[in-house]
Amino acid sequence: MERDKDKTKKKIIEALAQLLAKSGFSNIGINAIAREAGVDKVLIYRYFGGLSGLFAAFAEEENLFPKPDMIKKTGEVKLSSDLAEISKNFIRHYCNMLRKRPVTREILRWELIERNELTDSLAETREKQGLQVIALFDNYTEIDFPVVASVITAGITYLSLRAKTANVYSGIDITSDKGWERIEQGLVSLIDKMFPKNHLQKEADS
Amino acid sequence: MERDKDKTKKKIIEALAQLLAKSGFSNIGINAIAREAGVDKVLIYRYFGGLSGLFAAFAEEENLFPKPDMIKKTGEVKLSSDLAEISKNFIRHYCNMLRKRPVTREILRWELIERNELTDSLAETREKQGLQVIALFDNYTEIDFPVVASVITAGITYLSLRAKTANVYSGIDITSDKGWERIEQGLVSLIDKMFPKNHLQKEADS
DNA sequence: TTGACATGTCACCGGCCGGTGACTATATTG
């Protein structure tokens, strides 16, 4: 008997992360978490008030959806470069972030099935950051930028989730680093098409 | 007692569709399906050999992922218009198809979680059709078209699934017809950017 | 030291699950 409440709480929270990374949300339950943590399930009720409370604690604890570097701590956006560069950086950051965060992916997966304290919390931060970035493009009206940005990030999200149950999507390898470099690169050139530097230059390379 | 094997089989298959549309795949199980069909569960084992067999039968029965009109029955592709027009038509078809097919959406959702006879069957037809369309753009090398097409269709898929648990994605309304018209329109103008008719015309409207 | 409290253990409940064996009722065929 360890008799250390804080340590036990931490063990439980880490067990949740472990379970998510290992087998996704489908097997998440009081029994499974307690088993994984090597702790009696009644403690989950006592310390967190059940699954919901544990989810809330987990959402606060972990850095599930880090802000891109371009968004400073103050929430201000670094405007050092043009819109195309901002877009490219965001895409690169988003791809890498998702690729190296299995737990975040599992929660995004979960989010498509049901809502709970965890998914809601993640969805909220994501929505806020998305709006923040999109706001930069307010005066760019040649295309419906919010729609395009939404579809592209949604597409990246989908492909990163799909990689768990498939290797290929429309011929694109979605499991290897190489495949993801191709995806990033392809999107980057799309961005260049969307934001032509100027018409003269465009005329020149034809 | 009805004593009509074929009718009972149909009842079971339809119960599966009903359940999927009603409450998604999470509640799918022998007991639930039998209950929904008003039939004893042992018949599912006898007639289909269990869930897997039922899934296979269901996949054959239903038209879960209809081909777009542009792909004729022979598999040939109608080349009546230019690449931009083909892309736009495909996007429109894909959005509408997903929006009006709750069962297909549920299976796509399922596909992100686990694999079974149903999800594999749907994934296969989808992959084939995707490659067929993308093949049309083989000689268009200005951008990595397969990547862009994959990300866009993946994005549409994600947003259509996400609409079950959220109303908004980066400020875009993803639940109403109006919101989806905006998404279609936004992508259509993106396509126009990707396939400029010619440089003279492009120069003219600036 | 002793009592009170916090921490952790254990056993049990009802409910749903997938799966199966034994049964009944109907239809068919000789």
Added chain:
DNA sequence: CAATATAGTCACCGGCCGGTGACATGTCAA
């Protein structure tokens, strides 16, 4: 009519689930 195959019913099993009450054990303060 009788024998047999087929369609459908029913009861039961073990296992896992979420949830709870009763208990044991350690800690700390009066």
